[in-house]
Amino acid sequence: MISIYKRPYLCTIVKKEETAPGIFDMTIISEEITRQAKPGQFLNIRCADTLSTLLRRPISICDIDKEKKEVRFVFQVKGEGTRLLANRSLGELLDVLGPLGTSFTVDNSFSRPALIGGGIGVFPLLFLANAYRSSMDVFLGFRTKEMVVLEQDFKRICPDTVIATDDGSYGVSGYVTRLLEENIKQGKNDIVYACGPEPMLKKVQSMCSAYGIPCQLSLEQRMGCGIGACLVCACKIRTPKAWEYKHVCKDGPVFWGNEVLFDE
Amino acid sequence: MNDANMKVSICGVELKNPVITASGTFGFGREYAEYYDLSRLGAICVKGLTLNPRQGNRPPRIAETPAGILNSVGLQNPGVKHFIEHEIPFLKQFDTKIIANISGNTIEEYCRMAEILYDSGVDLIEMNISCPNVKQGGVAFGTKADTVYHITQEVKKYCRQPLIVKLSPNVTDIKEMAKAAQDGGADAVSLINTLLGMAIDIYTRRPVLANNVGGLSGPAVKPIAVRMVWEVASVVDIPIIGMGGIMNGEDAIEFMLAGATAVAVGTANFIDPLACVKVVDGIRNYLLSYDIEDINSIIGKVELN
CATH class of the missing domain: 2.10.240.10 (Dihydroorotate dehydrogenase, electron transfer subunit)
Structure with missing residues (x-):
């Protein structure tokens, strides 16, 4: 019998890799989550079964594979909870609540979306890019070369994905918001999706407002x-x-x- | 033994089991109704209400600390009238009791809220005189015995429903506050509200909470809460609703042995949306395992060394 009620899911960890210093790329199996998840939504994960670190950690969904029933998420170790999560082993069960929250509006009547992500904010944009799979512009900003992740994943969907680093050690030098501005100045995009640090979101918001383009921000x-x-x-x-x-x-x-x- | 009596009575209001949701951890029940049938609860104590809507404090409003959390929500709520109009009809769908939790800046505000709730259909009123997160009112009424007595006596005049006074642990002697509440006419007391705490980010040298300080809850506070329930049980005759870090049935039993007639589950709801029903099941399993026919027979039955 299928219950009408939601519940936390116990999901097996099937992949785990540290793809940049302190950045972990993890995949779990959950038919229920892959069935329900939309780009922009997040999972609230119980990092370990312990009373010392109580709260779940909200982590955005990076991508799903419906056929393989795989849910992928990427996270940065920032404190005790994420450290415990990074120490979990393949084959272990993870207590996951979700998918939770609102999603990005995917609407194919937009002619050319722009996706802009900064740092750990790039992760949920991969799921969004996969949902569009049409012509789009992707701008990803990182602090420095060694922190660049998911480049190939994005380039498979959008070969023209632009990578920028704050220190110029890889890709274009400087902030990604400058690249977005050049684009929207030329009227290339009719919707912008952004996820990243608050200064970046503020800049995207004011830019889109100035050029009269709708944007969605993930806070x-x-x-x-x-x-x-x-x-x-x-x-x-x-x-x-x-x-x-x-x-x-x-x-x-x-x-x-x-x-x-x-x-x- | 196949089943045990789980019913308890709080000043004439019968609860089907002793598990109540702690105010501020359960909203108005809507979010949790997606996870289970709320009729399984003894009672639902709703988010703290004020006379007028409140926006609450600036974020960040939460910090995690060892085995606990600090919060400084600051009573964000849509106001008592909105609650009556929009939330009570939703809650009335379920076969459980409703407890309205009220806070005010002045004694008059508390009285006015009790008046407004007179015909609302709520089963019990919990008077919060222990919120650590608002500047005026709240805990200001809950830390001196004579003001506890006075406000209880005044608000009681306007209450149709039994009045529960929620006590603050941020006092030298909680027994004095409990006695003052009883003397003022309280029908029950609930304890503990959160303990005032602070967490500092050593890298920015700033408090984690925008409000600088907040209320500590979770397993970290449980031993303090159990001790306070036990102390209060020794000086009052009115029922006690015990709370503070209850995560499972065993924790609930501990509070009942200390003297609580019912228990409230708070922080655990954030970790597991099914926490309350798991506590109900855990209590039942304990009773069945130890052949205890009636839960009332364990209340206050701690055997001291």
């Missing part, structure tokens, strides 16, 4: 439950008169750019 905030109950992951969203706190886990993580109000 990040410290989370608790991941399902909209604890209300900790607040973000400012515009209302007709002012703004209100919505929540990244349930109302987001993906918002339309013109909804989001960043603090000065």
Whole structure:
């Protein structure tokens, strides 16, 4: 009998690789998640069965393979939770809640989307690129050469993917937002999708607003439950008169750019 | 033994089992209703309500600490009237009891909320005089015995439903607060609210929470909570709702042995959306394993050394 209720899934870890210093590329098996997942959504993962590190860690879905029932996610070791997750072994079961949150709007009536990601923000864009598979522009920014990941994965879908590094050690030198601006100045794109650090999102938002192009931003905030109950992951969203706190886990993580109000 | 009695009574309101959701960890139940039938709960205590809507504190509002979490949500809620109009009809679909948790800036606000809730159909009112995350009100009413007595007495005048007073652990002697609540006319007390805490990011030298300080919950606080429930049970006759770090049935039993008639599950809901029903099952398994026919027979039955 199929239950009408959602539940956390126990998923076998089938792949794990450290693809850059502190960046782990992991794949789990879950028919349920591959069936439901949309680009931009995330998983809330119990890193280890321990009381010392209680909270799940929200990690965006990097890609899915429906045939193989594989769910891929990439994460950076930032603290105790992600360190525990990186230490998990192949064959072990991972307690995963999801897919959670809103997704990027995939609409084939857009003639040429631009995808822009910075640092760990590039991961969910691979799933999005796979969903489009049409002509698009992809701009990926990293701090330095050794942190560049997923380059080949993106180039398989979009051969013209542009890589930029802040220090110029690989690809184009400087911030990716400059590359996006050149593009939209020429009217090449009619929708922009962005995920990355807040300064990058702010820049994308103001640029798209200036050129009158819709954009979707994937936001990040410290989370608790991941399902909209604890209300900790607040973000400012515009209302007709002012703004209100919505929540990244349930109302987001993906918002339309013109909804989001960043603090000065 | 095939089954055990799980029913408990909180001041005349019968709960089908002693498991309640802790306020602020369960929203208004909607999110968790996607995971299980809320009728399996003894009662649902909803997100803390205020007279007018509140936006809450700036983010970050959460920090993880060893075996616990610090939060500073700051009572973000849509206001008591919105709750009555939009959330009670949803909650009424389920065969469980509803507890409205109220907070105010002034005694008058608490009284006004009790008045507004008079005909709302909620089964119990929990008066929060222990929120560590708001500047005015909240914990300001909960740390002196004479103000606990006074506010309880005033708010009780306007309550149709039994009144639970939620106590703060951030006091020198919680027994004094519990006695003051009982003397003021409280029908029950619930404890503990969160312990005031702080976490500092040593690399930025700034507190992790935008509010600088917040309330600590989770397994880290459980021994303190059990001790306080036990202390309060020794000085009051009214029922106690015990909470603080309950993760499973065994933890719930511990609180009941210390003197709690019912228990509330909070932080565990964030880790496992099915935590509350697992606590219900865990309590039942304990009763069956030890041939205990009635859960009421273990309340306060800790045998001291």
